[in-house]
């Protein structure tokens with residue numbers, strides 16, 4: 184893909200009496216894709232996708248996940264990018280500007296997004312902290328052992344030590360804050376443009392290693408041979424939640440990124456590219472993990488501990504295992520970085536645009552709030568392990584409220600807004616870049632899905648999640 188320079192920094196529409204201000208934005212089409220893909224690709228691909236595929240029956244789960252992705256999360260992604268680009272504002276202001284009547288509270292979609300960003304960051308920075316700790320530990324000394332008891336002890340020591348957990352979470356937060364302070368084009372875009380290709384290269388290297396192990400074929404079969412008897416309503420729901428989380432939709436991340444898109448960016452095309460690349464990363468992550476897991480006789484369904492307990496044991500069993508452990512941890516750290524940048528941009532852009540704080544101050548305030556609030560998640564395996572709300576630790580609670588409630592609720596209202604409130608003429612105008620792109624068929628398909636299919640599917644998932652209906 185050639186790197187075509189797109190628009191100049193966008194102007195915020197002038198408010199009465201104030202001159203328009205320049206707004207930072209992505210500067211090239213390639214940068215737009217890198218940043219958006221950077222948001223989508225994350226621990227979701229490396230930590231959630233493989234472990235959920237492993238526990239829910241392999242390929243059958245992937246097929247259901249794909250259906251949810253195409254019918255729900257891609258349309259919601261297109262919606263968010265479109266609305267963000269039209270309003271050229273943070274997630275809350277976007278809905279205030281686009282709402283047909285000022286009295287209608289559509290801005291609550293953005294407010295719920297800011298809340299979701301805080302909740303997700305609280306636990307996400309903790310898992311990312313473990314990943315960063317593993318990079319340091321793998322480089323500094325041998326943490327590998329063929330005995331899963333021993334690798335389990337290493338992980339257990341890390342997550343139950345309050346000091347170590349907090350320290351790594353704050354290191355991660357500081358790292359993300361520094362990039363955010365640099366700005367949208369000089370920070371986020373520049374960083375993701377460098378990191379994304381590195382991620383693909385490392386992933387392919389680890390994949391080749393895993394696939395050339397004797398017995399690797401069992402892992403490949405596990406990934407690609409669907410066992411439909413495993414598909415239950417519960418599996419469907421898990422897949423839908425993952426589809427939201429994976430493409431970072433339903434909470435204003437893509438609205439905020441869309442506000443930095445150039446006017447000549449093809450939004451439906453970009454969304455499809457990002458979805459396909461993100462899916463490739465998930466499948467490659469599966470191909471890096473499962474063949475090795477099978478080759479060394481480990482179980483594929485050990486859940487989230489797959490990454491931190493099973494993999495070190497798998498790597499210990501292969502030649503140059505230490506090297507591959509380092510490589511894989513760096514890969515996970517890169518993936519987590521792009522996702523966290525997009526999460527943090529949601530509150531930072533809001534604070535910088537709507538309060539007197541400048542970007543640096545807004546980032547520092549978000550950092551401090553998150554360091555304090557995130558600590559409740561970081562300590563939920565140690566000091567706060569016994570504090571449970573609705574039977575869940577803070578860590579699990581934040582994951583549940585955000586992925587299972589706020590994202591689908593946000594997605595539902597986004598679909599309703601685009602399909603029933605904003606209306607077809609505006610949708611067509613925006614997604615065709617004012618008639619420049621000849622993509623009317625795609626827009627029509629999108630519109631039907633966003634009007635009927637997506638809201639109904641999301642509603643079913645939500646009601647089931649709340650226990651109000653049973654399939």
Ligand code: PHE
Pocket residue numbers: 222223224225226227228303428429430431432434436522523525526
């Ligand atoms: N998509 C990211 C991942 O897969 C997580 C994320 C969710 C990022 C929501 C931003 C918003 O890891």
